[in-house]
Amino acid sequence: MYFYRNQSTNPYFNLALEEYLFMHEQLKMPLFMLWQNDNTIVVGRNQNVMEEINLQFVNDMNTKVVRRNTGGGTVYHDLGNVNYTFIQEKDSSIGMDFSQFSVPIIKTLQKWGVKAECTKRNDLRINDFKFSGTAQTEKKGRILHHGTLLFNSDLNFLRAALRTKNDKFQSKSIQSVRSSITNISEHLSEKISIDDFFNELINVMQAEASLESLLLSERDLSEINKLVQDKYQKWEWNYGHSPGYQVEKVRCLSNDSNPIKIKIDVNRHGRINTIQFEGPFNGRIQIQDLENILKNKEMKSAVLLETLSFCNINNFMPEINSNELVEMILN
Numbered sequence: 114m115y116f117y118r119n120q121s122t123n124p125y126f127n128l129a130l131e132e133y134l135f136m137h138e139q140l141k142m143p144l145f146m147l148w149q150n151d152n153t154i155v156v157g158r159n160q161n162v163m164e165e166i167n168l169q170f171v172n173d174m175n176t177k178v179v180r181r182n183t184g185g186g187t188v189y190h191d192l193g194n195v196n197y198t199f200i201q202e203k204d205s206s207i208g209m210d211f212s213q214f215s216v217p218i219i220k221t222l223q224k225w226g227v228k229a230e231c232t233k234r235n236d237l238r239i240n241d242f243k244f245s246g247t248a249q250t251e252k253k254g255r256i257l258h259h260g261t262l263l264f265n266s267d268l269n270f271l272r273a274a275l276r277t278k279n280d281k282f283q284s285k286s287i288q289s290v291r292s293s294i295t296n297i298s299e300h301l302s303e304k305i306s307i308d309d310f311f312n313e314l315i316n317v318m319q320a321e322a323s324l325e326s327l328l329l330s331e332r333d334l335s336e337i338n339k340l341v342q343d344k345y346q347k348w349e350w351n352y353g354h355s356p357g358y359q360v361e362k363v364r365c366l367s368n369d370s371n372p373i374k375i376k377i378d379v380n381r382h383g384r385i386n387t388i389q390f391e392g393p394f395n396g397r398i399q400i401q402d403l404e405n406i407l408k409n410k411e412m413k414s415a416v417l418l419e420t421l422s423f424c425n426i427n428n429f430m431p432e433i434n435s436n437e438l439v440e441m442i443l444n
Contacts, residue, residue, distance in 0.1 A: 115140060116315070116324035119148035122192065124155065124179045129340035132182055135200050135257040137336065143201035144327060145318055147311060150190035153177045154274055157185045157248065161286035161355040163412070167276050169444040176274055180351045183248035183259065186289030189274050193266035193296070195311065198259040203251055214258045217321060218245065221314045226302035234290070237262075242295035264307050265298040278444075284358030348413055353383030364441040366433065375441060383412050388442070396429040403429040407442075414439055 121127055127148050134144060154176055156162055162178060165187040171178060190196065199214050215231040222229045229239050237245035237260070247260035271294070297310070318324055344350050357380045363372050374391040388407050390400050410420050421435040430438065
C-alpha cells in the first residue's frame with residue numbers, strides 16, 4: 114500500500130490533491146494518506162453552505178470554506194484535527210462498507226485504553242460521543258474514503274462556526290446531523306502529542322499493509338495546482354454549487370429599529386432568482402425596483418456591493434446603507 118504524509122495545511126490544495134490521486138493518477142496499489150487543514154470548514158458535495166455555517170463568524174475569523182467531492186455533512190478542521198484518506202479498487206463483494214476503514218483507527222486508540230466503535234451512521238464514537246465523521250464516493254471501480262479525527266480541536270470554535278441563525282430554509286440539500294462531540298485526547302490513558310498519534314497510526318497501518326512512500330512529480334504538482342485554481346479556490350464551486358434554495362429571514366439594524374423581512378429564491382448557481390423586502394421603507398422609489406436590480410446577481414458580497422454602487426440605496430431605504438443591506442442579505 115502506498116503511504117503519503119501530506120504536509121500542506123491548505124484546504125484548497127489538499128482537496129485538489131485528493132481528487133487528483135483519485136480521479137487522475139493511475140495508482141498501482143491502494144493509498145493511505147494523512148493530512149491536516151488549518152482553520153477550515155469543509156461542506157459536503159450536496160450541501161447548501163448558507164444553511165450550514167455562521168457566515169459572519171467565518172468571515173470575521175478568516176476561516177476558509179471549501180466543498181469536497183463526497184457527500185455527508187459539514188465539518189470543521191484545525192491543526193488539532195487529523196484527516197485520513199483511503200483510495201483503492203472497489204471490492205464488489207463488500208459493497209459500501211465504511212467500517213473496514215475504521216479498523217486501524219480503532220486499533221490505534223486501543224493502545225491508550227480507548228474503546229471506540231463504528232456506528233450505523235458510519236461515524237466513530239467514544240462513549241457515544243462522536244470524534245470522527247466519514248464520507249465515501251465511488252467512480253470507475255475505485256473507492257475514495259476519508260474521515261476526520263478530532264484529537265485536540267478547538268470545539269468551542271467549531272460550535273461557533275457551525276452555529277446558524279433561525280432562518281427558514283427550503284431546499285433539497287443534504288443537511289448536517291448535529292451530534293455530541295469529543296476530542297480523542299480527553300479519553301487517553303496518558304497525555305500524548307498529536308505527532309505521537311500520527312506515528313502510532315502509521316505504525317498500525319505499516320503492520321497491516323506494509324507501506325511504501327508515494328512520491329509526487331513536478332507534473333503531478335502542476336496538475337494539482339491547476340485544480341486548485343480552476344475549482345477549489347473558486348466561489349462558484351465552494352458557494353455557488355449549492356443546490357437551489359429559498360430562505361426567509363428577519364433582520365433589524367438595531368434593537369429599536371423596525372424589522373425587515375427578506376425572502377430570497379436562489380438558483381443552483383448561487384444567483385438570486387427573486388428577492389422581496391417587506392418593511393416600512395418610505396423611500397422615494399418603489400422597493401420593487403431595488404428587487405429587480407438584484408435579480409440574477411450572485412450571492413456574493415463584492416458582486417452585491419458593486420451592483421448597489423450604481424444606485425442610491427437611500428432612494429429605496431432611507432435609513433440603510435449598502436453595506437448594511439448586503440450584510441442582511443448574506444448573514
